Amino acid sequence: MKSKILLLRPNHTQDKKDNYPTFPLGLGYIAAVLLEKGHKVDIIDLTLEDVDYTDLTNRIKKINSSVIGISALSYEYSQVKKLSAYLKEIIPCEIILGGPLPTYGHDLVLKKTNVDICILGEGELTIVDLLENLASLEKVKGIAYRDNGKIVLNAPRELISDLDTIPFPAYELLDVNKYSALLMRDIYMSYRNMPNKNKVHRKMALEASRGCPFACNFCSRLFKKIRKRRVDKVIEEIKYLKERYNIDLISFHDELFFLDKKLIYEFCQKIVSSKVGWYGMIRVDTADRATLEMFKKSNCLTIFFGVESGSERVLKNMNKGTTPLKIEQALRDVLEIGLPLDISLLLGYPGENKDSLQDTVDLLKRVGYPGIKFRYITPYPGSSLYDDCIKKGLIKNEEEYLESVGDGTGPYRPRINFTDFSDDELASLVPVLVKQVLRNYFIYLLKHPAYLLKYLFHKDFMNPVYYYYNRWFHPTNYDKAARKRKN
16 A cells, blocks of 8 residues: 655754755655655655744644654654654554664654654665555564553664665655755865865755764764665766756765775775866775875865874874874875865863863864864764763753753853863863864965965955854854854
């Protein structure tokens, strides 16, 4: 029997639209497999709008589906709780929840929200099986549900071994134009290289692999086993996006696609013919100079490193599997080759102190890199760091904690103090660190007059300074931004 299902993506926080929305790949894949099986599917993405519940009620009632699927990240718990209660009030329906939140927190979700069924892990095969067996849930692998007030956890479902058997996401069910426009200045964090940052690209996210064999303590990746799509299928999807939606920039959201040197070479050879730019993530310990040079020749427009720290001790505590020496070499190679660069840095990890912070600042100073993104460490369900917090009593109430991480302040404030700093000291570290880094950057410019003179009068020259100092980290604006997001 064919079903009619509505798929919903909740707002990340506080019923507010996302300023930089990304296409919901997870729901896109779910919709695609359901359409392939003959089901009727609608998608509503609430990250595109400030929620007007009167309008939303009318839209949902017009669709009139008795099955509603929601996809949610762990920090979207509050939104799921609110949304599921609202849905039960306006329409009789069965609510199915998928994504990281139910995968790691099905017990909490089923006890505290109006969600009826949780899908654990990959959802493409499970959702098809589930719609065929809504009256006999015990037959469905990979779900948890309530049965007469008791929570039932079924046997796990096997991972999809061949990702190429999954159809392309159902892009046609949403307005791609609402996700695609992107100014280059929004992705370029390195101003060592100055392409046209005022060019508006049409961007789309793409998934080329799933899983991660590494074991960073702060990470809550869903799957350890890595599975990759064939390069030809990836290129086929890129060309489809270009021809159908005029997409000219692809954002790869998975860093493990670029582990295999043979695959990297094949990809770089074939992406050139598509005449589409791309940006993606790669680990510093796999980013050798030859690989980075291939990226540059294949129209890579920026590369992202999850650096996290410049301290060897903190990196070991994170179980990152890399060293400051490898990080520094990778950063130097990227900047010397001429690839725009973006990095992330985690602040306040267990073992963090003044010396470790100075190690990070000094590393950035040595390579002359101004573009930094300090984020306070936030433990999420599924990570070993989160499990440690539960065991040690640092998280006493999981529901209250998940509600707090979804309060809209994001990385603007620390959630748990793992350091020897006082809470006030920890909360004030970011603007202090950024002042140091920006000062070091100006010193770097003075020591490299050729670079300084080349870009001194470029209209975008001061953008990184304004961006990091005023928007994120100025002591006054730091608090304003946090309050703005909270409201």
